[in-house]
Amino acid sequence: MSHILKIIGRRATVTHDANLAVWRLGQHGRGAASTATATEQTVQDRAVxxxxxxxxxxxxxxxxxxxDYSPLGRFPIHTKMANSTIERYKTYGKIYREKIGxxxxxxxxxxxxxxTVFRSDGRHPERPIPQAIATYRRLRKKPLGVALLNGEEWFRVRSSVNKDMMRPKAVGAYAGLQDEVSRELIGLIRxxxxxxxxxxxxxxFTKLLYKWGLDSLxxxxxGKRIGCLxxxxxxxxxxxxxxxxxxNDFFLGFAKLxxxxxxxxxxxxxGWKNFERAMDTISSVAEKMIGEKLGELRxxxxxxxxxxxxxxxxxxEDMTLDEATLMAVDLLNGAIDSTAHTLVFNLFCLAKNPDAQQKLYEEIMEVVPPGQPIDDTxxxxxxxxxxxxxxxxxxxxxxxxxxxxxxxxxxxxGYHVPAKTNVLLAQNVISTLPEYYPEPKSYIPERWLRxxxxxxxxxxxxxxxxxxxMCVGRRFAEQELYLGLVRIIQNFxxxxxxxxxxxxxxxxxAPDRDTFIFRERET
Structure with a gap:
């Protein structure tokens, strides 16, 4: 039996290797998030x-x-969800409790x-489990997937996936291939x-970007394009x-549930029937694509x-076949929605701020002359x-x-918050506060330059x-976003x-409209 047949024939549950090291990710603050810091207060503080x-x-x-989040409430979930944290902050301050159902x-x-929250994470950070997805996967007898796991099981699966998804060099190896898809997108716009x-x-245009995202990922x-662009x-x-x-149906249904x-x-x-139908379709189509790949490997x-x-x-060897398949399904799922919408948001900000767009264009032309391929370097x-x-x-x-x-x-x-409490970090509120961002309503990319x-x-x-x-697909999402943004601004x-x-x-x-005007640049 060939090496590949041995791989895809595996069905046994993988046991946790206690000797696996904690995967340390890129730094964004003042140190790793695996231990609490000296600045963390304790519950014994008299002022607590x-x-x-x-x-x-x-x-x-x-x-x-x-x-409040119903169609007739103050914060209908599809149109005014972001307003809820901002209004609650204005009423209650920088910390508040809320029970929704x-x-x-x-x-x-x-x-x-x-x-404080991130530095208290410990070796096995935990997240609230989205119960609708967990219920569906249990009913279908599927693995929960890395995003829905906690504890030792999460650590085992995440440690394995990190080897291919969180190393910059591993992700950068795909930049040239993904750039080809972005250049084809430019040809269609042109x-x-x-x-x-x-x-x-x-x-x-947004639907076109869904196809771009799916083909790219x-x-x-x-290892091949679906050919839908x-x-x-x-x-x-x-x-x-x-x-x-x-x-699209999945995200709409998931939000309601x-x-x-x-x-x-x-x-x-x-609502559950619609959600279930969308999940069934995603799974069946993605598993069909993956099955074709497995057939080639055989x-x-x-x-x-x-x-x-x-x-x-x-x-x-530390993942089952079902777990590997589900990870691939989740990646293809994410490729369609979030990256495409993020690209739309970036293009809108640049369209409304032409000086920033011009500055980005000048950087692009200096680093990537027309016709030059783009890689991670x-x-x-x-x-x-x-x-x-x-x-x-x-x-x-x-x-x-x-x-x-x-x-x-x-x-x-100043409040004691016990273990097992679900905490939401409302960074959309912080982004509006002048104490953290001078001129918060102004679009100023320069504030991020070192x-x-x-x-x-x-x-x-x-x-x-x-x-x-950290989001397991972060590096792939960023790379795809950068490539699409560079090619569009370079040409239009x-x-x-x-x-x-x-x-x-x-x-x-998601954006509610995409009325962009593209004008071809002179070369």
């Missing part, structure tokens, strides 16, 4: 107030403040508290602009269109010299590019907040989280037409 004294909205019995959470809006029939607008995960409407029964449609009573645990509600006597991400995952030279992306994350966050389940007692803003005048406080902006539990001046973009909340934020 009790948990029950934390202020917050009272809510109603059983449902808490859930009505059965979920009780503590929200913190202070970088020092955020630092074709629309040169026809002159739409005054520079690209119809369904399928190169990484499967086109201006034409994909056939409804095509794998790519089914996947894209199901991902997350903010409502968990009746789906006891009965099959209409024909090989030895692994390929340059293995793709999935082949590398299957080669790990080229991207590493673009400091203003990174500043643009950070400033966009501040003003138009793709994720509203980061969540943790405390693994030990901590003191936050100069003597830079005063951005540590832990004030962490769009991918921090420490061992991006303008905007009409009313400003607003964000729609559906777990990740």
């Amino acid at each position: 107030r009790q948990f029950d004294e934390i202020p917050g909205p009272k809510g109603l019995p059983f449902i808490g403040t859930a009505l 059965p979920q009780e959470m503590v929200f913190v809006c202070d970088p020092k508290d955020i630092e 074709g629309v602009v040169r026809k002159g029939e739409t005054a520079g607008q690209v119809p369904d 399928s190169l990484v995960v499967l 086109t201006l034409d409407q994909l056939p409804e029964d095509s794998d790519a269109q089914q996947m894209i449609g199901a991902v 997350q903010m409502s009573l968990p009746l789906y645990k006891y009965m099959s509600t209409p 024909q090989m006597e030895e692994p390929p010299e340059e293995a793709d991400f999935l082949t590398n995952l299957l080669s790990r 080229v991207l590493n030279k673009m400091h203003y590019l990174r500043a643009v992306v950070k400033e966009t994350f501040r003003i138009y966050p793709t994720v509203l907040n980061t969540a943790r389940t405390l693994t030990r007692d901590v003191v936050l803003s 100069t003597g005048s830079s005063t951005v406080q540590s832990f004030s902006l962490l769009p991918f989280g921090y420490g061992p539990r 001046h991006v303008g905007w037409d009409g009313e400003d973009m607003k964000q729609v909340w559906r777990i990740f934020n």
